[in-house]
Amino acid sequence: MPIDLNCDLGEGFGAYAIGQDEQVLGHITSANIACGFHGGDPMVMNQTVSLALKQGVAIGAHPGYPDLMGFGRRYMGLSLDEIRTYTMYQIGALQAIVRAHGARLSHVKPHGALYNRAASDYPTARAIAEAIALVDESLVFLGLPFSAMERAANDVNITYACEAFADRAYTNKGELVSREQAGAIIHDPNEVVERVLRMVQENSIRSIDGVDVSVRVDSICLHGDNPSAVTLAQRLQRELLAAKVDLQPLKR
Numbered sequence: 001m002p003i004d005l006n007c008d009l010g011e012g013f014g015a016y017a018i019g020q021d022e023q024v025l026g027h028i029t030s031a032n033i034a035c036g037f038h039g040g041d042p043m044v045m046n047q048t049v050s051l052a053l054k055q056g057v058a059i060g061a062h063p064g065y066p067d068l069m070g071f072g073r074r075y076m077g078l079s080l081d082e083i084r085t086y087t088m089y090q091i092g093a094l095q096a097i098v099r100a101h102g103a104r105l106s107h108v109k110p111h112g113a114l115y116n117r118a119a120s121d122y123p124t125a126r127a128i129a130e131a132i133a134l135v136d137e138s139l140v141f142l143g144l145p146f147s148a149m150e151r152a153a154n155d156v157n158i159t160y161a162c163e164a165f166a167d168r169a170y171t172n173k174g175e176l177v178s179r180e181q182a183g184a185i186i187h188d189p190n191e192v193v194e195r196v197l198r199m200v201q202e203n204s205i206r207s208i209d210g211v212d213v214s215v216r217v218d219s220i221c222l223h224g225d226n227p228s229a230v231t232l233a234q235r236l237q238r239e240l241l242a243a244k245v246d247l248q249p250l251k252r
Contacts (some may be wrong), residue, residue, distance in 0.1 A: 002248035003200055004219035005236060006030040006142070006163065008062055008111065010048035011039030011071075011225060019224035022051055027233035029249045030058040030219065032109045032142075035090035038064030038072025042097075049097050058249035059098055060142065063090035063128075064111030071225075072112035073179065080127045083114070087131035095135065107140035107161065107250050108132050110149075118152075119144045119175060125152035133158050140250050145216040146174060161218040161250050164199045166192050166236060167226055169208040174215065177208050184208075187228055193239045196220055200245055219250060 009025070010033040012018040018039060025031065031052045034040030040048075052059050064072030066086065078086070087110075095105045110118055110128055118125040125143075129152040132139050137158055143149035145162035153160035167186045169177040177184040186192055199205055199217050207213050220240075222232055240247060 002246040003217065003240065004029050004161070004250045005222070005233075005240070005247055006032055006060070006109070006219050007222045007224050007229065007233065008032045008034070009052075009224045010034045010044050010062075012044050013039055013041040013068065020230050021048055021224060023230045024222075024224055024233045025051055025055045025057055027230075027237040028057060028222070029247050030060055030106065032060045032062035032111075033094055034062050034064070034111070035094050037066045037086065037090055038068065038111050042093075045094060046097050049094075049101055049103075053101055053103055058106040059094070059103065060107035060109055060140075060250075061091045061094045061105060062109055062111050063087045064114050067113075072114065075113050075117065080123055083124060084127040084131045087128050088135055091131065091135045091139075104252075105136065105139060106252050107142045109142040109163070115143065116176065118149050119147040122148040122152060125149040126155065129153050129156040129158060132156075138252050140252050142219060142250065144174070144176075159252065162216040163219040163221050164196075164205065164215050164217045166196050166220050166222045167232060168223075170205050170213055172207045172209055172211045172213065174213045185226070187226070189228065189232055189235045192232055193235050196236055197239065197243055200240070201243070
């Protein structure tokens, strides 16, 4: 089965550079590009789209809370209508830039606190799924397996793809460990590679408490703001190919 290797990119804005996007792009198959709310701006979006297309990398929208100061990682009490509308707005903004380059948007993956909220809160997940369907029902909704997001995608009748996180720790319930907790981010490349190979080959991941948790994997996510992102992307690409994994972008 083909596996996608995705990374959150385009998260700098104005005079602020975040991540090493150009170097990472040579080692992934899909880029989730920030749409100006938690990170990114029109110039960064356009530049990142151009770089991704030159590398043959598929492009997805990465909508989040309107929270530049908190990088979209703080909970915001937005209404469901706001979530739906803000998600449509962000998808549409990136979609316009992608179309201007003669390409098509591939998928949508929520960012940060919005992602975490949608993973367990069905109404939030449903609002995001509806936003995707309203903009382009052929776009893939990318999120955690066995989550409220997957159920919402099925109910709205859009394609869903399951992702696992290369550099994040998991709880015993298969959810992501809060970034405020020690050990939530995994920096050791050897540990990251070992975990990812097990995800792909055995559909299993060891939780932060040492419990084996089942996962379904269509795509592996690497965070672009991780200081080790380039090294991790290189290692993951090399080791997955060596393990005869077929690295391919998500199919819309």
